[in-house]
Amino acid sequence: MRINKFLASCGIASRRACDKIIEEKRVTVNGRIAAMGDDVSEADDIKVDGKAVSLKKHEYYILNKPKGYLSTVSDDRGRKTVMDILGTNVGRIYPVGRLDYDSEGLLILTTDGELAQHLTHPSNEVPKTYLVKIEGTITEQDLNPIRSGIEVDGVMTKKCKAHIVETSKEYTKIHITLKEGKNREIRKMFQELGKEVVLLKRIKIGDLTLRGLSRGEFRKLTPQEVEYLKSI
DSSP: BEEEEEEEHHSOOOOHHHHHHHHHOOEETTTTOTTTBBOOOOTTTEEEEEEOOOOOOOOEEEEETTTBBBSSSSTTOOBBBBBBHSSSTTOOOEEESSTTTTTTEEEEEESSSSHHHHHOGGGGGOOOEEEEEEOOOOTTGGGGGHHOOEEEETEOOOOOOOEEEOOOEEEEEEEEHHHHHHTTTTHHHHHHHTEEEEEEEEEEEETETTTTTTTTTTEEEOOOHHHHHHOO
16 A cells, blocks of 8 residues: 555545655654655554554544534634534544534544545545525526636636525525535635625535534444445
8 A cells, every 4th residue: 555545544644645744754664764655554664753653443423513613623722623522532533624614514524534535635526515595685597607617716616506495585595516615615606796605504515414413413424424425
């Protein structure tokens, strides 16, 4: 197994982040500094920053993240993170991707860096569906610029799916499915249309939903769900 994949499988970080750790010469294999592209096995003595690492059984959780929590392990400003919800019994686990502080909904957390890389790398185009609530009204035709790609921060967004699911005089609710996930992308797309997002909730990753989970609740993923996430 390639050294970066091995480290990701140990739960050290995503494969891309493991590449950086290797480049920084923080990894040794049988006493020598590891090189990018090294092949290793469980029989090798592999250390990161002098500490031995080994393959382990991974943990996988799904969380219905509430607003007001950061999708990170810790915060130097003392703000609440999703780890405050999961507690200390889950071990060394990491959120997969981000939901910003004011957003809520489906968040995967795992020790499996390989799966995290698969779900977040843009080239894999894993679909993620969001419920968006905006102030005021909007028409299906008004959504066409978002569907076809709209300029945000000087860059065109990728094509996506969007349709209205509920409307009134005060607000409109839209389902939007993206295959990329740039920082605050949905909020910025609607800003380009002159609309303010008042609720943003991720409701699906592929076909995986939050069914049965209220805000702030979490559970372990089933083996079947894990295999599904690896396959999409």
